[in-house]
Amino acid sequence: MDGLDELKLALIDxxxxxxxxxxxxxxxxxxxxTSVFASDFAQAIGMLSExxxxxxxxxxxxxxxxxxxxLSAGCEVVGxxxxxxxxxxxxxxxxxxxxPRLGIILAESALVRRQLRRxxxxxxxxxxxxxxxxxxxxxxEGDSVEIARWMEELRQSxxxxxxxxxxxxxxxxxxxxxxxxxxxDPKDRGGVHFLPLPYADxxxxxxxxxxxxxxxxxxxxxxxxxxxxxxxxxxxxxxxQMLERIGILVRHRQVRSLMKQAEEQRDLTLExxxxxxxxxxxxxxxxxxFRIEVLSGNGRHTIGLDRVIKYSQYRHATISAVxxxxxxxxxVSRPVPKDFYTDGxxxxxxxxxx
Numbered sequence: 616m617d618g619l620d621e622l623k624l625a626l627i628d629x630x631x632x633x634x635x636x637x638x639x640x641x642x643x644x645x646x647x648x649t650s651v652f653a654s655d656f657a658q659a660i661g662m663l664s665e666x667x668x669x670x671x672x673x674x675x676x677x678x679x680x681x682x683x684x685x686l687s688a689g690c691e692v693v694g695x696x697x698x699x700x701x702x703x704x705x706x707x708x709x710x711x712x713x714x715p716r717l718g719i720i721l722a723e724s725a726l727v728r729r730q731l732r733r734x735x736x737x738x739x740x741x742x743x744x745x746x747x748x749x750x751x752x753x754x755x756e757g758d759s760v761e762i763a764r765w766m767e768e769l770r771q772s773x774x775x776x777x778x779x780x781x782x783x784x785x786x787x788x789x790x791x792x793x794x795x796x797x798x799x800d801p802k803d804r805g806g807v808h809f810l811p812l813p814y815a816d817x818x819x820x821x822x823x824x825x826x827x828x829x830x831x832x833x834x835x836x837x838x839x840x841x842x843x844x845x846x847x848x849x850x851x852x853x854x855x856q857m858l859e860r861i862g863i864l865v866r867h868r869q870v871r872s873l874m875k876q877a878e879e880q881r882d883l884t885l886e887x888x889x890x891x892x893x894x895x896x897x898x899x900x901x902x903x904x905f906r907i908e909v910l911s912g913n914g915r916h917t918i919g920l921d922r923v924i925k926y927s928q929y930r931h932a933t934i935s936a937v938x939x940x941x942x943x944x945x946x947v948s949r950p951v952p953k954d955f956y957t958d959g960x961x962x963x964x965x966x967x968x969x
Contacts (some may be wrong), residue, residue, distance in 0.1 A: 694835025707777025
């Protein structure tokens with residue numbers, strides 16, 4: 616305990632990621648949490664560096680592009696919490712497969728719009744701003760909750776069929792329509808799936824340098840730390856435009872669950888990931904699954920990378936995956952070379968600039 620029985624924790628909540636709710640369920644007999652709220656990252660990191668609080672808990676997406684600011688304040692990421700509800704939901708009376716032809720679905724995220732076009736043709740998938748411009752309406756303003764309320768009014772009036780939002784925003788708005796989760800696991804191998812947005816519902820813990828690890832580990836969670844490490848290595852260097860096109864999923868998987876999935880989908884590669892070099896099933900160790908993908912603007916082309924590795928090896932495997940992913944993107948985004956000089960020009964498989 617290092618003599619500390621009370622931890623003063625600064626919290627930053629966003630409409631899509633409720634940090635407060637994660638710590639309402641926190642239980643530790645020897646450690647009592649005292650929470651204070653911060654309005655933004657600058658205020659919170661100032662409170663932390665000046666010693667007003669012991670630790671900062673906030674959505675990981677707020678740190679993207681600001682790690683130098685954190686390091687210059689003498690702070691570092693010391694842990695993370697497991698995402699509770701990373702999957703978005705479709706708010707509509709009908710499931711995606713039963714939407715009427717040319718029905719209008721609104722989605723703020725560019726990635727989700729591409730995923731919807733891939734999953735179901737014949738729909739008009741638009742951003743709220745694009746829809747407002749087409750209908751000559753005032754563009755929605757405010758945070759995700761205000762935009763969701765605006766879209767809910769359009770849905771109730773029959774102008775749109777549905778819209779995409781996070782589960783946290785859905786609970787805040789309280790619409791009368793049903794919700795349909797956009798899940799990452801397809802029913803059949805190669806089927807419709809929706810990888811979560813980068814840093815979806817991921818809460819990170821920041822403290823001053825040399826903060827006792829014996830305390831941070833009591834607040835942090837192993838799966839959350841894995842999620843943060845992999846995503847930090849894979850996407851922390853991306854600009855905001857490229858980040859909007861990336862879908863990524865990181866989670867812990869039990870061997871029995873993986874073996875069942877491999878059997879249902881007849882996936883020999885996935886099954887082999889659960890065996891050691893002697894062919895024995897390694898049931899005693901948790902595995903880490905991470906998947907990342909980029910979609911073309913029309914959703915017709917997808918390039919992705921899937922890995923399943925033992926927990927004890929995931930850090931080394933992540934470094935290898937970063938190199939493989941960079942090579943993969945470089946190859947699929949360049950024009951296809953000609954086999955013969957009379958061949959016509961062939962465009963790249965995916966244009967990373969579109």
